[in-house]
Amino acid sequence: MITLDRLTKSFGGSAQSAVDGLSLTVNTGEICVLIGPSGCGKTTTMRMINRMVEPDSGRIEVGGRDVTKIDAVELRRSIGYVIQQVGLFPHMTLAENVATVPRMLGWDSARIAKRVDELLALVHMDPAIYRNRFPRELSGGQKQRVGVARALAADPPVMLMDEPFGAIDPITRARLQDEFLRILRELGKTIVFVTHDIDEAIRMGSRIAILRNGKVVQYDTPERILSHPADAFVEAFVGGDRSLKRLALLTAGPYVESGTPAAGAPRLPAATPLRDALSAMLDAGANEAAIVGEQGQPLGRVTLQSIQQAAAVART
Amino acid sequence: MLADAWNYVLSHPAQFYRALGVHVALSASALLIAALVCIPAGIAVARKNGLSLAVVNAANVGRTLPSLAVLALVMPILGTGFAPALFALTLIALPPIVTHTIVGMRGVDADAVDAAIGMGMTRAALLWRVELPMAMPVIFAGLRTAAVQIISGAVLAAFIGGGGLGDFITAGIAMMAVPQLLVGAIPVALLALGTDFLFGALQRRMTPQGLRA
Numbered sequence: 186m187i188t189l190d191r192l193t194k195s196f197g198g199s200a201q202s203a204v205d206g207l208s209l210t211v212n213t214g215e216i217c218v219l220i221g222p223s224g225c226g227k228t229t230t231m232r233m234i235n236r237m238v239e240p241d242s243g244r245i246e247v248g249g250r251d252v253t254k255i256d257a258v259e260l261r262r263s264i265g266y267v268i269q270q271v272g273l274f275p276h277m278t279l280a281e282n283v284a285t286v287p288r289m290l291g292w293d294s295a296r297i298a299k300r301v302d303e304l305l306a307l308v309h310m311d312p313a314i315y316r317n318r319f320p321r322e323l324s325g326g327q328k329q330r331v332g333v334a335r336a337l338a339a340d341p342p343v344m345l346m347d348e349p350f351g352a353i354d355p356i357t358r359a360r361l362q363d364e365f366l367r368i369l370r371e372l373g374k375t376i377v378f379v380t381h382d383i384d385e386a387i388r389m390g391s392r393i394a395i396l397r398n399g400k401v402v403q404y405d406t407p408e409r410i411l412s413h414p415a416d417a418f419v420e421a422f423v424g425g426d427r428s429l430k431r432l433a434l435l436t437a438g439p440y441v442e443s444g445t446p447a448a449g450a451p452r453l454p455a456a457t458p459l460r461d462a463l464s465a466m467l468d469a470g471a472n473e474a475a476i477v478g479e480q481g482q483p484l485g486r487v488t489l490q491s492i493q494q495a496a497a498v499a500r501t
Numbered sequence: 502m503l504a505d506a507w508n509y510v511l512s513h514p515a516q517f518y519r520a521l522g523v524h525v526a527l528s529a530s531a532l533l534i535a536a537l538v539c540i541p542a543g544i545a546v547a548r549k550n551g552l553s554l555a556v557v558n559a560a561n562v563g564r565t566l567p568s569l570a571v572l573a574l575v576m577p578i579l580g581t582g583f584a585p586a587l588f589a590l591t592l593i594a595l596p597p598i599v600t601h602t603i604v605g606m607r608g609v610d611a612d613a614v615d616a617a618i619g620m621g622m623t624r625a626a627l628l629w630r631v632e633l634p635m636a637m638p639v640i641f642a643g644l645r646t647a648a649v650q651i652i653s654g655a656v657l658a659a660f661i662g663g664g665g666l667g668d669f670i671t672a673g674i675a676m677m678a679v680p681q682l683l684v685g686a687i688p689v690a691l692l693a694l695g696t697d698f699l700f701g702a703l704q705r706r707m708t709p710q711g712l713r714a
Contacts, residue, residue, distance in 0.1 A: 237619055261621030272616030276634045276709030286620050319711035335620075345619075 187211040187234060187343065187375060192243035194229055194399075203229045204240070205399035211392075213342075216369065216376040218386040221396035221422075227379045230396070231345050234377060235264045247343055262286055265336035265344035265374070269351040271328045273320040279305065279331050280316045286339040304334040307368060326357040333365060337372070344369070344376045350385065362388055383423055387411070387430055395419050408434055428496040432460040435495055437476050437487050446475035446486040453477070455484060463492050505680035506687065521688060523583070524665035527658060528651045528692075531587055535594035535647060540640065543602025544628070553603050560596035568593050568654040576661045586655070586663025593654045594647040601643025605636030638708040645700035652693045656685070666692075 189209040195202040204226040211217040219227040232238040234245060236257045245252045252260055273282050280301045287297045302312040308330040320328060329349055336344060349365075350358040366389055369376060380386055386393045387407040394404040395418075403415035411431040414420040423430065438455035451465040452475045462474050466489060473488045510517045546552050572589045579585035609632050617631045633640075659667030666685040673682025705713075 235619060237615075258621045258623055261619055263621075266616065266619035268612060268616060268619070270612035272610070272612035272614075274613050274617070274631055274635075274711075275610065276711045278711070285617075285622075289621060289626065321711065332616075 186213050186246075186248065187217075187377065188244075188246040189230070189234075190244040190246075192230065192233060192245065193241045194226075194233065194238060195241060202226075202241075202399050204233070207243075207396075207399060207401055209394055209401060209404060211375055211377060213375050214370075214373045215391035216366075216378055216389055218378045218380060218390035218393045219396060220380055220383065220386045220393060221402075223381065225396040226399035227381075227396050228347055229399075231347055231377050231379050234343075234345055235261045235266060237261075262289060262339065263341050263343070265341040265346075267329075267332050267336045267344065267346040267349045269348040271332040273328055273331060273335070275320050278317050278319060279310070279323075280312075282320070282331060283335045283338055285335060290339055300338060304337055305331075307337070308334045309364070310334070324357075325353050326361060329353060329361065333368075340372075342375060344374050346376060347379045348381070349378075351380070351382075358385075384430070387434065395422060429460055432463060432492065432496055433458045435459045437462050437474070440487050440491045440495060441476045441485040442488065442491065443485050446473055446483075447471065450475045450486065453487075454479070459487075459492050459495055462487055463489075502680060503683065506683040509680050509684050517684065520664060520666050520668055520685070523663075524652075524655055524667075524689070524692070527583065527587055527590060527663060527665055528648070528655050531590035531594055531651050531655075532644070532648050534587075534591045535598050536644060538591075539595055539598035539643075540602050543599045543640075544606055544632075546599075547603045547606035553607060557600050557603055560600045563592075564596040568650070569657050569660070572654075572657050572661050581662035583663055585661055586658035586665075589661070590651050590654055590658065594651050597646040597650065598640075598643045601646070602636070602640050605639030605643075606632060608639060609635045634709050635712065638704060638712065641700065641704040641707050645697065645704060648696045648700055649693050652689065652696055656689055 187210070189207060192204050192207045193202055194204040203224075207226070207230060209217070209230075219230055221227050229238055233240050234247065234252070236252060247260075247264070273279075274285075280298075283301045283304055284297045287300060292300070301316065305312040305315055310327065310330055315331075320331070323331065333349065336346075350361055353361065362385060378389055380389075387410075390407050392404060392406055393410050395402045395410065395415075397418060403410060403419050405413070405415075408431060410419065411423060411427045411434070414423060414427075420427075435458065436455065437453060437457045437459060440459065441455065449469060450471045450473050451462075451469045453462055453465060455476050455478060457465075457476075466472065466474050473486045476484045476487055478484050543556075546556050568589075571592050572586070575585050575589040575592075579588060613631060613635070614627065617627050622631070655663075655665050656667035656670060658665050659671045666689050669681050669685030670689075673679065673685065
């Protein structure tokens with residue numbers, strides 16, 4: 186668990202605080218997304234957690250320990266750190282890059298080699314091919330895969346990720362988001378994730394903290410942010426297509442009704458997001474979709490009306 | 502002419518090898534001292550924006566001073582002999598080494614440094630494992646330039662009694678004895694070329710594989 190308590194930070198020469206009395210709790214195993222317009226203090230807040238930036242006042246606890254009471258170097262070795270520009274060491278092989286923290290922790294070489302291969306495989310970089318390559322040989326997406334593997338090397342319980350997919354093309358970004366979301370959830374990491382992309386926040390976040398002028402405007406689940414924006418700022422920030430965004434969070438499964446779907450209805454798995462189901466129905470000119478189980482067995486149908494209702498619940 | 506020069510060497514071996522030895526000792530000592538001063542100083546200065554700019558500018562002004570002028574300026578203060586010559590040659594070597602060190606250190610990828618600190622690297626580890634390896638090719642280019650400048654500059658040490666191969670050249674000019682002049686000039690040229698080649702090879706070796714084009 187990470188607790189931020191009344192954090193304040195201003196930088197020299199600026200009258201306005203970058204972070205202004207910010208409090209936030211991130212539960213173990215959750216992905217907390219910090220989002221807001223530029224200058225809202227999201228990156229500064231994240232960087233205070235591993236003491237890359239020292240707060241002017243306030244208290245930060247990671248796993249119940251006050252971070253100012255821990256040696257900064259030791260603290261950082263226990264927190265995974267991923268940045269937008271990755272920052273791989275160009276003069277080291279990918280294996281050496283990934284081995285950075287384990288080496289500092291004094292692991293023996295056999296254990297390091299085993300761990301490096303394990304991690305490269307985890308991020309879908311075949312160790313046999315990539316182990317001895319250098320960063321300059323990689324694409325942007327591959328570099329960030331290695332960046333995440335490097336951050337995971339010593340199995341830190343907490344990860345800080347600052348716009349990790351910000352410099353990656355949209356198609357690769359979507360794939361990496363899905364992959365890393367799965368990996369990070371499986372590993373049960375507690376994550377503070379900074380982004381300025383609301384779609385990414387909705388996709389990745391267990392909870393989203395919307396920041397403005399160094400303060401938290403709203404801290405809630407993606408669903409609640411979309412259905413109950415705290416004020417006009419949040420409403421404008423999440424955008425005009427709130428209903429569609431919320432439908433993207435809901436899967437067809439819970440909305441299945443009994444009955445035989447009409448001919449021509451699209452066949453979709455139960456895990457399909459309602460937004461995609463709606464799109465498929467519109468494409469097919471159908472009022473309903475046939476929902477099937479994992480083995481393709483029919484489960485029932487989802488109607489246009491129930492999607493409408495799901496969206497309506499979102500509006501209340 | 503060349504044969505006369507060769508005969509001169511053969512008939513004065515002790516004198517020749519002594520001059521060569523002084524020349525190399527003078528050059529190597531000057532380079533070593535300059536490197537020991539400038540590389541740590543450059544590393545320290547590179548962290549400060551304003552100071553880096555000031556030092557690089559000052560060094561560039563220093564570079565425009567002719568070597569002979571530096572030697573001439575040193576003489577009234579330190580007198581003549583090996584030590585003043587060494588001092589002057591060290592001064593000549595400072596600017597290229599310090600500027601290359603600063604430029605090399607400041608050229609290190611800021612994101613790599615941020616990532617290194619964020620992962621919990623100590624200052625020392627950051628310097629030895631990230632910054633220096635990445636700056637090394639540029640620092641070595643500075644040493645190479647300085648080494649060649651020192652070897653040619655050391656010829657002028659003869660003017661202030663510093664010895665070295667310059668003695669043959671000055672004597673050769675004074676007596677209009679071309680063979681004797683060549684006894685100084687040819688080895689100096691070969692020494693400079695050899696040094697440039699050696700440092701070029703070292704520079705390639707010191708460039709980490711991942712940074713080689």
